[in-house]
């Protein structure tokens with residue numbers, strides 16, 4: 001197994017600025033996450049908003065520091081590196097932001113935006129950088145003459161292509177996209193996903209994609225990690241996760257994927273119960289207030305992530321005995 005990036009028991013908590021009832025409020029955004037990402041795979045991290053997936057994504061490439069834990073990249077803990085060392089590793093580890101509009105400086109031309117990381121790392125002469133920018137623009141389906149224009153002159157989908165070109169400029173080895181298509185029209189999403197997949201193959205990248213919508217990552221990811229309230233509750237190869245989920249929360253997320261038939265709806269298409277609150281996670285299994293299968297033990301004892309078959313891990317006391325419904329069942333049998 002060739003692991004490019006490993007997270008070891010990562011924790012990142014935030015203290016909110018406005019204390020409630022006089023007490024500072026701690027948000028446990030990432031609360032003990034361990035993951036192993038394989039070189040060359042597309043690894044998806046999914047969960048509802050507030051589950052900590054965006055924070056985890058930023059900690060994985062050290063856009064923010066963890067409070068505890070390690071992030072091992074090529075044998076080194078990048079969470080412990082000095083800033084100067086981290087700056088040189090930034091060439092390898094790049095990030096695509098959710099909202100391409102707010103992440104691109106509106107006063108810079110597209111050419112300057114895409115060329116900026118090259119300049120920052122002292123890569124190439126000005127002429128070579130211009131040529132590289134032109135090449136990157138064509139790779140993402142834009143035209144070299146677009147280099148002289150400004151972000152506001154482009155559609156949302158085009159701006160995300162610009163964000164992708166910028167992330168790829170330095171020839172990174174691993175790219176993390178934080179909901180890279182969720183701000184886009186559904187009709188544009190597939191185009192951008194296809195561009196990402198093509199570029200991943202072409203550049204030999206490892207791709208980590210953060211998503212709240214399982215439908216988006218279903219066909220593009222090799223493996224999927226499901227997050228709930230700061231924890232990973234299941235990891236599995238994508239096809240198996242969708243066909244035979246082992247965690248009740250995964251089952252609920254899979255049930256929420258719209259059926260291909262127009263107007264068709266699966267029963268229980270939303271995850272029932274209150275949305276997760278990372279300020280006061282419940283004791284025991286954090287999913288227990290919303291879990292249809294909860295038993296007494298679930299309310300007091302926290303389940304850890306355990307191996308559950310080839311390449312699979314699950315954190316549920318009842319994973320062995322439950323027979324959960326997957327997409328395969330729903331599409332084939334009903």
Ligand code: SF4
Nearest residue numbers: 285288291298316317
């Ligand atoms: Fe549900 Fe219990 Fe499993 Fe948690 S541990 S997901 S509450 S069955």
Ligand code: MG
Nearest residue numbers: 049053054179
């Ligand atoms: Mg987010």
